[in-house]
Amino acid sequence: MPLVGTKEMFKKAYEGGFAIGAFNVNNMEIVQGITEAAGELKSPIILQCSAGARKYAKHEYLVHLVKAALEISDIPIALHLDHGADFETCKSCIDGGFTSVMIDGSHFPFKENIEVTKKVVEYAHAHGVVVEGELGQLAGIEDDVNVSAENASYTQPAEVQEFVEKTGVDSLAIAIGTSHGAFKFKPEQCTRNADGVLVPPELRFDILAEIEKKLPNFPIVLHGASSVVPKYVKIINDNGGKLADAVGIPEDQLRKAARSAVCKINIDSDLRLAMTAGIRQHFAEHPEHFDPRQYITVGRSYIKDVVAHKIKDVLGSDGQADAVMALIKK
Numbered sequence: 004m005p006l007v008g009t010k011e012m013f014k015k016a017y018e019g020g021f022a023i024g025a026f027n028v029n030n031m032e033i034v035q036g037i038t039e040a041a042g043e044l045k046s047p048i049i050l051q052c053s054a055g056a057r058k059y060a061k062h063e064y065l066v067h068l069v070k071a072a073l074e075i076s077d078i079p080i081a082l083h084l085d086h087g088a089d090f091e092t093c094k095s096c097i098d099g100g101f102t103s104v105m106i107d108g109s110h111f112p113f114k115e116n117i118e119v120t121k122k123v124v125e126y127a128h129a130h131g132v133v134v135e136g137e138l139g140q141l142a143g144i145e146d147d148v149n150v151s152a153e154n155a156s157y158t159q160p161a162e163v164q165e166f167v168e169k170t171g172v173d174s175l176a177i178a179i180g181t182s183h184g185a186f187k188f189k190p191e192q193c194t195r196n197a198d199g200v201l202v203p204p205e206l207r208f209d210i211l212a213e214i215e216k217k218l219p220n221f222p223i224v225l226h227g228a229s230s231v232v233p234k235y236v237k238i239i240n241d242n243g244g245k246l247a248d249a250v251g252i253p254e255d256q257l258r259k260a261a262r263s264a265v266c267k268i269n270i271d272s273d274l275r276l277a278m279t280a281g282i283r284q285h286f287a288e289h290p291e292h293f294d295p296r297q298y299i300t301v302g303r304s305y306i307k308d309v310v311a312h313k314i315k316d317v318l319g320s321d322g323q324a325d326a327v328m329a330l331i332k333k
């Protein structure tokens with residue numbers, strides 16, 4: 004099965020009140036863990052690569068790893084560029100086999116964001132590739148994207164219609180309080196529940212609702228949407244790690260978002276945490292091991308577990324692969 008775009012996935016997700024998981028891939032075992040889980044659950048997925056992933060693994064390796072996954076699974080998979088910084092980066096991914104790209108002009112003033120996004124859309128659409136734009140800025144750090152809490156800003160609902168009309172983007176990433184990385188909120192931004200666990204401020208569903216009203220039937224994207232699964236943080240910390248006060252977006256809020264216009268939810272930190280937890284636990288139990296296949300196998304199975312959990316309990320995309328495929332073949 005060839006790589007697919009995201010149009011049909013998002014149409015089904017919008018109508019069905021679920022979201023497609025966009026999982027960041029950096030190496031073979033991550034690709035395997037994600038696609039094994041999605042294959043068993045018959046879920047469409049987006050595999051995405053950041054600039055950091057392309058620097059780490061090289062573009063060609065990533066594309067071929069994903070193509071290998073396509074040969075052994077029968078689910079629709081889109082290959083997406085996460086946070087394309089400029090036209091050239093997007094163009095090289097479009098020319099190099101990606102089926103979807105993000106142009107992140109969110110740090111530019113509104114007009115310049117429109118200009119650069121429009122330029123990418125024109126090139127991408129001429130090559131059958133879809134484009135995600137972004138309005139508003141998320142706080143946090145992820146690979147080459149680093150925004151301080153002071154510089155973060157919510158998406159202005161008043162701007163979304165003009166942005167989408169003038170650029171022709173196929174989906175829009177918005178800022179409603181999610182954040183990149185494993186340390187999404189400072190403890191002073193949070194409250195503590197009865198168990199002493201940090202609870203972050205609620206996402207701005209009011210802004211999301213306004214955007215939805217201005218852009219009916221238009222797919223919305225949430226970045227920085229890992230829940231920083233406490234189970235994995237605990238395993239890491241119990242086995243020599245130091246991740247004090249790592250806090251993410253509660254999964255009930257992500258589930259609520261998935262039921263709305265949000266059609267794509269980005270998950271990266273939770274994969275990193277799961278793999279690290281598996282490897283740390285393995286070494287704690289088997290300090291004598293030194294064969295990478297022994298410990299990376301555990302890391303890969305933790306990736307598979309966390310992706311299966313996300314698909315079933317957060318995204319709600321399980322069992323949707325055939326419906327998406329049928330729509331693509333139409």
Ligand SMILES: [Zn+2]
Pocket residue numbers: 086145183226227269
């Ligand atoms: Zn992002």
